[in-house]
Every structure is written in C-alpha cells, then in structure tokens.
Amino acid sequence: MAAPATSHFSLPGWKPGSRSGLARRGLMLVLSSPSGAGKTTLSRRLLAEDDRITMSVSVTTRAPRPGEVDGKDYFFVSKERFEELRDTGALLEHATVFSNLYGTPRQAVEDALSAGRDVLFDIDWQGTQQLDQSAEQDLVKVFLLPPTAEDLEKRLRTRAQDTDDVVRQRMSKASDEISHFTEYDYILINQDVEDSLAKLKAILQAERLKRRRLTGLAGFVKGLRDAL
Ligand SMILES: Nc1nc2c(ncn2[C@@H]2O[C@H](COP(=O)(O)OP(=O)(O)O)[C@@H](O)[C@H]2O)c(=O)[nH]1
Numbered sequence: 001m002a003a004p005a006t007s008h009f010s011l012p013g014w015k016p017g018s019r020s021g022l023a024r025r026g027l028m029l030v031l032s033s034p035s036g037a038g039k040t041t042l043s044r045r046l047l048a049e050d051d052r053i054t055m056s057v058s059v060t061t062r063a064p065r066p067g068e069v070d071g072k073d074y075f076f077v078s079k080e081r082f083e084e085l086r087d088t089g090a091l092l093e094h095a096t097v098f099s100n101l102y103g104t105p106r107q108a109v110e111d112a113l114s115a116g117r118d119v120l121f122d123i124d125w126q127g128t129q130q131l132d133q134s135a136e137q138d139l140v141k142v143f144l145l146p147p148t149a150e151d152l153e154k155r156l157r158t159r160a161q162d163t164d165d166v167v168r169q170r171m172s173k174a175s176d177e178i179s180h181f182t183e184y185d186y187i188l189i190n191q192d193v194e195d196s197l198a199k200l201k202a203i204l205q206a207e208r209l210k211r212r213r214l215t216g217l218a219g220f221v222k223g224l225r226d227a228l
C-alpha cells in the first residue's frame, strides 16, 4: 500500500523543518586572498545572512587593529601562548604571515562540524594546503582577487588601520599570494560586494547539495524505494 503523503518526513536521514532537508556533513569553506581584497567584508556579510555557517576564529600574535574584538575577530595571544597551543596539538593548522603567527583552534571546528554546521575560514594559502591534507573531502576553497592592483592599494589604504609601511609590505606580498590561485576550487573577482556575496552564496548552496555530504541520503532513498 502506498505510504501517506507526509510519511517521507519520518524517513531515516530526513531532518524535519530543516531547509536543506537531508542530514549532511558540515563543510569547511575557506576564503583566501591577498590582504585587502575583501575576505573580512564578505565573511561578515555571509555570517549575517546565513545562520548555518560559523566563523572559525583564529589565534594570532598580531596586535589588534582599532575596533577588533578579542574572541570575535581573533584570539589575540602572546608568542609563548601560541607556541603552547601549537605544540599541544590544539591547532588544526598554523602559519607565519607578515611575521605574525596565525592558527586555527581545532576544537571549535570539530564541535561545529559534528553538530552538522558549516565552518568559514579566513586563512592564507599555507593553512589551506594543510587543511587540504587533513580534510580534503570537506573543504571548499574560494580565492578572492581584486579587480585591479590600484583597487587593492586603495582598499588597503581606505581601511586606514595599517601604517604606510604595513600597507607597502602587504602590497609587495600580494603577487606571491595571488600565485596560489590555482590551488583553489572557485575564483571570485571582488569588484562589487553584493555581486561577490551572491556568488559566494551560490557556491555554498551548490556545495551543500553535493551527494557525498548527504549522510542522510542512503536512508532516505531506501525508505523512498521501500514505499514505492
Ligand atoms: N594559515 C592561517 N592564516 C590565517 C589565519 N588567520 C588569518 N590568516 C591569514 O593571515 C593573513 C593576515 O590576516 P590579517 O592580519 O587579519 O590581515 P588582513 O588579511 O589584511 O585582514 C590573511 O591572509 C589571513 O587570511 C589562520 O588561522 N591560519
């Protein structure tokens, strides 16, 4: 006998009320770019508009910029504390960027993923390579490019949070950073924030539908076929 029309809501693997429907593994969305291309801006917008993704808050030995909040933008730590975290395996990946140490706390990422949430990372190419080795299947790698070199410099200057020396240092590293674009799955030329955000959301939506992430799919399809 055919099952009642609503019975698929109780099929294994189907989460009632969830917009995506099927239970799935959380994914790890990485945003990398040369400094000033717009990672922080896009990350904030995405987090504000998508309640299924959590930011991975990195630890760093860099000094806070004006307005940056400890525990929200970064965990600002001493070099000694950073080394202790790194040496006790508390970091999922770590790298030196612009003479400062940066790393991703492991526990928060594992907790979010096991709760079925997605995690957003603003990390450089070195960290991305390390995540690729440990979590390739869960990783979605997006690289942002500035539309022009002039735009990049203007953005670094209008952010007005770094000294002239720091801006110069970041501009001179930009070409090296950009050379890693081939290691990424998606490229966004960040000319217009709204347009880039729409594209980033489209990437996320499509990646969430990848068959291999849908842990509830086999049970759902089995239930569906049994009912046919
Ligand atoms: N590998 C790695 N890179 C990080 C991490 N956190 C931040 N970064 C990168 O470090 C670089 C400098 O970051 P930041 O000092 O905030 O400067 P900004 O990119 O100009 O905003 C950027 O490329 C970040 O993506 C981390 O936990 N791991």
Ligand SMILES: Nc1ncnc2c1ncn2[C@@H]1O[C@H](COP(=O)(O)OP(=O)(O)O)[C@@H](O)[C@H]1O
Pocket (backbone or CB within 6 Å): 033, 034, 035, 036, 037, 038, 039, 040, 041, 042, 155, 156, 158, 159, 190, 191, 192, 193
């Ligand atoms: N598409 C864009 N068009 C114009 N300005 C932008 C755009 N994206 C970001 N910005 C500005 O550029 C500066 C650097 O952006 P930010 O998000 O801090 O870059 P990143 O995190 O990659 O270093 C900020 O002042 C930001 O408001």
